[in-house]
Amino acid sequence: MIVQPVLIIAAALFSLGIYGILVRRNAVMVLLSIELILNSVNINFVLFDAMLADTMMNGQIFSIFIITIAAAEVGIGLAIVLMLFRNRQTANIDEFDLMKW
Amino acid sequence: MELYEIVTYFVLLLLLSTALRVVTTTNVIHAAVSLVFTLALTAVLFLLLSAEFVALVLILVYIGAVIVLFLFGIMITRAPLGKNAELDNDKNKKAGAVIAFSIFLLFSYILINGFSGEIAIDQATSTQLLGEILLTRFVFPFEIVSFVLLAALIGGITLARKDEALIDEDQI
Numbered sequence: 001m002i003v004q005p006v007l008i009i010a011a012a013l014f015s016l017g018i019y020g021i022l023v024r025r026n027a028v029m030v031l032l033s034i035e036l037i038l039n040s041v042n043i044n045f046v047l048f049d050a051m052l053a054d055t056m057m058n059g060q061i062f063s064i065f066i067i068t069i070a071a072a073e074v075g076i077g078l079a080i081v082l083m084l085f086r087n088r089q090t091a092n093i094d095e096f097d098l099m100k101w
Numbered sequence: 102m103e104l105y106e107i108v109t110y111f112v113l114l115l116l117l118s119t120a121l122r123v124v125t126t127t128n129v130i131h132a133a134v135s136l137v138f139t140l141a142l143t144a145v146l147f148l149l150l151s152a153e154f155v156a157l158v159l160i161l162v163y164i165g166a167v168i169v170l171f172l173f174g175i176m177i178t179r180a181p182l183g184k185n186a187e188l189d190n191d192k193n194k195k196a197g198a199v200i201a202f203s204i205f206l207l208f209s210y211i212l213i214n215g216f217s218g219e220i221a222i223d224q225a226t227s228t229q230l231l232g233e234i235l236l237t238r239f240v241f242p243f244e245i246v247s248f249v250l251l252a253a254l255i256g257g258i259t260l261a262r263k264d265e266a267l268i269d270e271d272q273i
Protein backbone atom coordinates (compact mmCIF):
# COMPACT_ATOMS: atom_id res chain seq x y z
CA MET A 1 0.00 0.00 0.00
CA ILE A 2 1.37 3.42 -0.94
CA VAL A 3 1.49 5.68 2.11
CA GLN A 4 0.75 9.14 0.71
CA PRO A 5 -2.89 8.78 -0.53
CA VAL A 6 -3.94 7.40 2.87
CA LEU A 7 -2.22 10.30 4.65
CA ILE A 8 -3.96 12.81 2.36
CA ILE A 9 -7.37 11.21 2.97
CA ALA A 10 -6.73 11.29 6.73
CA ALA A 11 -5.85 15.01 6.49
CA ALA A 12 -9.03 15.56 4.44
CA LEU A 13 -11.15 13.81 7.10
CA PHE A 14 -9.53 16.00 9.77
CA SER A 15 -10.28 19.23 7.90
CA LEU A 16 -13.84 18.09 7.12
CA GLY A 17 -14.31 17.58 10.87
CA ILE A 18 -13.00 21.11 11.53
CA TYR A 19 -15.44 22.44 8.90
CA GLY A 20 -18.32 20.58 10.56
CA ILE A 21 -17.46 21.96 14.00
CA LEU A 22 -17.33 25.53 12.68
CA VAL A 23 -20.44 25.37 10.49
CA ARG A 24 -22.96 23.06 12.16
CA ARG A 25 -25.58 24.64 14.38
CA ASN A 26 -26.94 21.54 16.15
CA ALA A 27 -24.74 20.46 19.08
CA VAL A 28 -25.14 16.74 18.28
CA MET A 29 -23.85 17.41 14.75
CA VAL A 30 -20.77 19.11 16.26
CA LEU A 31 -20.12 15.93 18.27
CA LEU A 32 -20.41 13.89 15.04
CA SER A 33 -17.73 16.11 13.46
CA ILE A 34 -15.46 15.54 16.49
CA GLU A 35 -15.80 11.79 15.85
CA LEU A 36 -14.58 12.36 12.28
CA ILE A 37 -11.44 14.10 13.62
CA LEU A 38 -10.71 11.29 16.11
CA ASN A 39 -11.21 8.78 13.32
CA SER A 40 -8.68 10.50 11.07
CA VAL A 41 -6.12 10.38 13.90
CA ASN A 42 -6.83 6.65 14.31
CA ILE A 43 -6.15 6.08 10.60
CA ASN A 44 -2.80 7.85 10.92
CA PHE A 45 -1.80 5.83 14.00
CA VAL A 46 -2.60 2.47 12.40
CA LEU A 47 -0.93 3.50 9.12
CA PHE A 48 2.30 4.54 10.83
CA ASP A 49 2.21 1.37 12.91
CA ALA A 50 2.11 -0.69 9.72
CA MET A 51 4.69 1.56 8.03
CA LEU A 52 7.27 1.26 10.82
CA ALA A 53 6.53 -2.49 11.25
CA ASP A 54 6.53 -1.83 15.00
CA THR A 55 7.05 -5.01 17.01
CA MET A 56 5.51 -3.42 20.11
CA MET A 57 2.43 -2.29 18.09
CA ASN A 58 2.33 1.11 19.79
CA GLY A 59 0.17 2.62 17.03
CA GLN A 60 -2.59 0.03 17.29
CA ILE A 61 -2.63 0.24 21.09
CA PHE A 62 -2.85 4.02 20.96
CA SER A 63 -5.78 3.86 18.56
CA ILE A 64 -7.57 1.43 20.90
CA PHE A 65 -7.07 3.95 23.72
CA ILE A 66 -8.35 6.76 21.48
CA ILE A 67 -11.50 4.74 20.67
CA THR A 68 -12.11 4.18 24.40
CA ILE A 69 -11.64 7.85 25.26
CA ALA A 70 -13.91 8.82 22.36
CA ALA A 71 -16.69 6.60 23.73
CA ALA A 72 -16.38 8.28 27.14
CA GLU A 73 -16.33 11.70 25.47
CA VAL A 74 -19.52 11.00 23.54
CA GLY A 75 -21.30 9.87 26.70
CA ILE A 76 -20.35 13.03 28.61
CA GLY A 77 -20.94 15.29 25.60
CA LEU A 78 -24.43 13.98 25.01
CA ALA A 79 -25.24 14.31 28.73
CA ILE A 80 -24.16 17.97 28.55
CA VAL A 81 -26.25 18.53 25.39
CA LEU A 82 -29.24 16.89 27.10
CA MET A 83 -28.78 19.16 30.13
CA LEU A 84 -28.58 22.27 27.91
CA PHE A 85 -31.65 21.13 25.99
CA ARG A 86 -33.56 20.66 29.23
CA ASN A 87 -32.68 24.16 30.42
CA ARG A 88 -33.00 26.10 27.15
CA GLN A 89 -35.38 23.96 25.02
CA THR A 90 -32.94 24.04 22.10
CA ALA A 91 -29.81 22.20 20.95
CA ASN A 92 -28.60 25.02 18.66
CA ILE A 93 -25.19 26.16 19.86
CA ASP A 94 -25.59 29.74 18.59
CA GLU A 95 -28.48 30.21 21.02
CA PHE A 96 -26.36 29.36 24.06
CA ASP A 97 -25.17 32.96 24.44
CA LEU A 98 -25.41 33.47 28.20
CA MET A 99 -21.75 34.54 28.40
CA LYS A 100 -22.06 36.97 25.48
CA TRP A 101 -22.59 40.65 26.22
CA MET B 102 -1.20 -7.05 -5.46
CA GLU B 103 -3.01 -5.26 -8.28
CA LEU B 104 -6.44 -6.01 -6.82
CA TYR B 105 -5.21 -4.87 -3.41
CA GLU B 106 -4.31 -1.43 -4.78
CA ILE B 107 -7.65 -1.08 -6.57
CA VAL B 108 -9.59 -1.98 -3.42
CA THR B 109 -7.52 0.46 -1.36
CA TYR B 110 -8.16 3.40 -3.70
CA PHE B 111 -11.86 2.53 -3.92
CA VAL B 112 -12.14 2.47 -0.11
CA LEU B 113 -10.29 5.80 0.19
CA LEU B 114 -12.57 7.44 -2.38
CA LEU B 115 -15.72 6.16 -0.66
CA LEU B 116 -14.30 7.27 2.70
CA LEU B 117 -13.87 10.82 1.41
CA SER B 118 -17.36 11.00 -0.12
CA THR B 119 -19.16 9.63 2.96
CA ALA B 120 -17.19 11.96 5.27
CA LEU B 121 -18.13 14.88 3.00
CA ARG B 122 -21.76 13.83 3.33
CA VAL B 123 -21.54 13.79 7.15
CA VAL B 124 -20.72 17.50 7.24
CA THR B 125 -22.76 18.76 4.27
CA THR B 126 -26.11 16.93 4.39
CA THR B 127 -29.09 18.88 5.68
CA ASN B 128 -30.73 15.80 7.22
CA VAL B 129 -29.55 14.84 10.72
CA ILE B 130 -30.36 11.12 10.37
CA HIS B 131 -28.51 11.00 7.04
CA ALA B 132 -25.46 12.55 8.75
CA ALA B 133 -25.49 9.82 11.44
CA VAL B 134 -25.91 7.04 8.85
CA SER B 135 -23.09 8.51 6.73
CA LEU B 136 -20.88 8.42 9.83
CA VAL B 137 -21.71 4.70 10.13
CA PHE B 138 -20.46 4.21 6.56
CA THR B 139 -17.34 6.30 7.22
CA LEU B 140 -16.47 4.20 10.27
CA ALA B 141 -17.19 0.92 8.48
CA LEU B 142 -14.90 1.96 5.61
CA THR B 143 -12.23 2.94 8.14
CA ALA B 144 -12.54 -0.58 9.58
CA VAL B 145 -12.04 -1.98 6.06
CA LEU B 146 -8.93 0.20 5.70
CA PHE B 147 -7.63 -1.18 9.02
CA LEU B 148 -8.23 -4.70 7.73
CA LEU B 149 -6.25 -3.82 4.59
CA LEU B 150 -3.46 -2.59 6.87
CA SER B 151 -3.68 -5.95 8.72
CA ALA B 152 -4.88 -4.42 12.00
CA GLU B 153 -7.78 -6.81 12.60
CA PHE B 154 -8.26 -6.23 16.30
CA VAL B 155 -8.50 -2.43 15.95
CA ALA B 156 -10.98 -2.87 13.09
CA LEU B 157 -13.19 -5.12 15.21
CA VAL B 158 -13.00 -2.76 18.20
CA LEU B 159 -13.93 0.12 15.90
CA ILE B 160 -16.98 -1.74 14.62
CA LEU B 161 -18.08 -2.90 18.09
CA VAL B 162 -17.58 0.37 19.94
CA TYR B 163 -18.46 2.93 17.27
CA ILE B 164 -21.10 1.31 15.09
CA GLY B 165 -22.50 -0.74 17.97
CA ALA B 166 -22.59 1.82 20.75
CA VAL B 167 -21.62 5.37 19.80
CA ILE B 168 -23.95 5.68 16.79
CA VAL B 169 -26.88 4.42 18.88
CA LEU B 170 -26.04 7.11 21.44
CA PHE B 171 -25.96 9.71 18.67
CA LEU B 172 -29.32 8.65 17.27
CA PHE B 173 -30.68 8.75 20.84
CA GLY B 174 -29.31 12.27 21.24
CA ILE B 175 -30.81 13.38 17.92
CA MET B 176 -34.23 11.99 18.84
CA ILE B 177 -34.32 13.27 22.41
CA THR B 178 -33.23 16.82 21.58
CA ARG B 179 -36.06 16.93 19.05
CA ALA B 180 -33.79 17.94 16.18
CA PRO B 181 -36.07 18.47 13.18
CA LEU B 182 -36.04 15.21 11.25
CA GLY B 183 -36.00 15.31 7.46
CA LYS B 184 -34.55 18.12 5.40
CA ASN B 185 -33.73 21.17 7.45
CA ALA B 186 -32.13 24.29 5.98
CA GLU B 187 -31.52 25.69 9.47
CA LEU B 188 -28.98 22.98 10.34
CA ASP B 189 -25.99 25.01 9.16
CA ASN B 190 -24.91 28.38 10.42
CA ASP B 191 -24.75 30.15 7.06
CA LYS B 192 -22.68 33.13 8.11
CA ASN B 193 -19.90 30.78 9.32
CA LYS B 194 -19.88 28.76 6.10
CA LYS B 195 -17.33 30.75 4.10
CA ALA B 196 -14.91 31.25 7.00
CA GLY B 197 -15.25 27.58 7.97
CA ALA B 198 -14.46 26.43 4.44
CA VAL B 199 -11.40 28.70 4.23
CA ILE B 200 -10.05 27.54 7.62
CA ALA B 201 -10.69 23.86 6.89
CA PHE B 202 -9.12 24.06 3.42
CA SER B 203 -6.00 25.84 4.70
CA ILE B 204 -5.62 23.21 7.45
CA PHE B 205 -5.94 20.53 4.77
CA LEU B 206 -3.30 22.18 2.57
CA LEU B 207 -0.89 22.61 5.49
CA PHE B 208 -1.31 19.03 6.71
CA SER B 209 -1.00 17.44 3.29
CA TYR B 210 2.08 19.58 2.48
CA ILE B 211 3.78 18.46 5.71
CA LEU B 212 2.75 14.81 5.37
CA ILE B 213 3.72 14.49 1.70
CA ASN B 214 7.12 16.07 2.35
CA GLY B 215 7.71 14.05 5.48
CA PHE B 216 6.64 10.56 4.53
CA SER B 217 6.77 8.46 1.42
CA GLY B 218 7.23 4.88 0.39
CA GLU B 219 5.24 1.74 0.30
CA ILE B 220 4.06 -0.63 3.01
CA ALA B 221 4.56 -4.32 2.34
CA ILE B 222 1.93 -6.20 4.28
CA ASP B 223 3.02 -9.80 4.38
CA GLN B 224 1.35 -11.19 7.50
CA ALA B 225 -1.59 -10.61 9.78
CA THR B 226 -1.12 -8.98 13.17
CA SER B 227 -1.16 -11.39 16.05
CA THR B 228 -4.05 -10.42 18.34
CA GLN B 229 -2.48 -12.55 21.06
CA LEU B 230 0.67 -10.42 20.95
CA LEU B 231 -1.45 -7.25 21.05
CA GLY B 232 -3.23 -8.48 24.19
CA GLU B 233 0.06 -9.43 25.84
CA ILE B 234 1.54 -5.98 25.17
CA LEU B 235 -1.66 -4.31 26.37
CA LEU B 236 -1.51 -6.16 29.69
CA THR B 237 2.24 -5.92 30.30
CA ARG B 238 3.84 -2.77 28.93
CA PHE B 239 0.63 -0.73 28.77
CA VAL B 240 -1.09 -2.10 31.86
CA PHE B 241 -0.94 1.21 33.75
CA PRO B 242 -2.61 3.27 30.95
CA PHE B 243 -5.09 0.42 30.60
CA GLU B 244 -6.14 0.74 34.24
CA ILE B 245 -6.24 4.55 33.96
CA VAL B 246 -8.56 4.27 30.97
CA SER B 247 -10.89 1.98 32.91
CA PHE B 248 -10.98 4.62 35.65
CA VAL B 249 -11.75 7.32 33.05
CA LEU B 250 -14.66 5.20 31.77
CA LEU B 251 -15.98 4.84 35.33
CA ALA B 252 -15.71 8.61 35.85
CA ALA B 253 -17.52 9.20 32.53
CA LEU B 254 -20.28 6.79 33.58
CA ILE B 255 -20.83 8.53 36.91
CA GLY B 256 -20.53 11.98 35.33
CA GLY B 257 -23.02 11.12 32.58
CA ILE B 258 -25.59 9.85 35.06
CA THR B 259 -25.11 12.86 37.35
CA LEU B 260 -25.44 15.34 34.49
CA ALA B 261 -28.40 13.74 32.76
CA ARG B 262 -30.65 12.85 35.67
CA LYS B 263 -33.32 15.30 36.75
CA ASP B 264 -32.69 17.60 39.67
CA GLU B 265 -34.38 16.19 42.76
CA ALA B 266 -35.64 19.61 43.88
CA LEU B 267 -37.38 20.01 40.50
CA ILE B 268 -38.98 16.56 40.78
CA ASP B 269 -40.37 17.46 44.23
CA GLU B 270 -41.75 20.70 42.85
CA ASP B 271 -43.49 18.85 40.03
CA GLN B 272 -45.08 16.43 42.43
CA ILE B 273 -46.49 19.24 44.56
